[in-house]
Amino acid sequence: MAFTIGDLSREFGVSLRTLRFYEDRDLLHPKRQGTNRIYSRRDRARLKLILMGKKVGFSLTEIKEMLDLYDLKDGQATQLKVALDKFTRQIELLKEQKRDIEKAIEELSRTLTVVSGMLRDREGEAASQAAE
Structure with a gap:
């Protein structure tokens, strides 16, 4: 086809x-x-x-390396070993990035709470001063 x-x-x-x-x-x-x-x-x-x-x-370079191994005449054993190693390392990298992202979200959420509270306080003060 x-x-x-x-x-x-x-x-x-x-x-x-x-x-x-x-x-x-x-x-x-x-x-x-x-x-x-x-x-x-x-x-x-x-x-x-x-x-x-x-x-x-x-990366495209890593992808090309893995794809090129398909052309070897070793019954794909080399390709499978290389792919397994790369996949394992990539999973660990993605898990680390996930932990970093979750930590950043937690920190940003705490900051959002603090800033929202500060804004409410300022708006409350402004409303009190306007009522006087």
């Missing part, structure tokens, strides 16, 4: 420019028919993995 650049753009909600960028970065390898790009099922699967990898925080 073959896909055009427009097919993949619509299916995955990415721009044509994005697909051409991934091609320039050697992540996708469409065939050419004249000036048209024809993407294979393999390209479609790679695009799906690229977008998933970006969504969970991998």
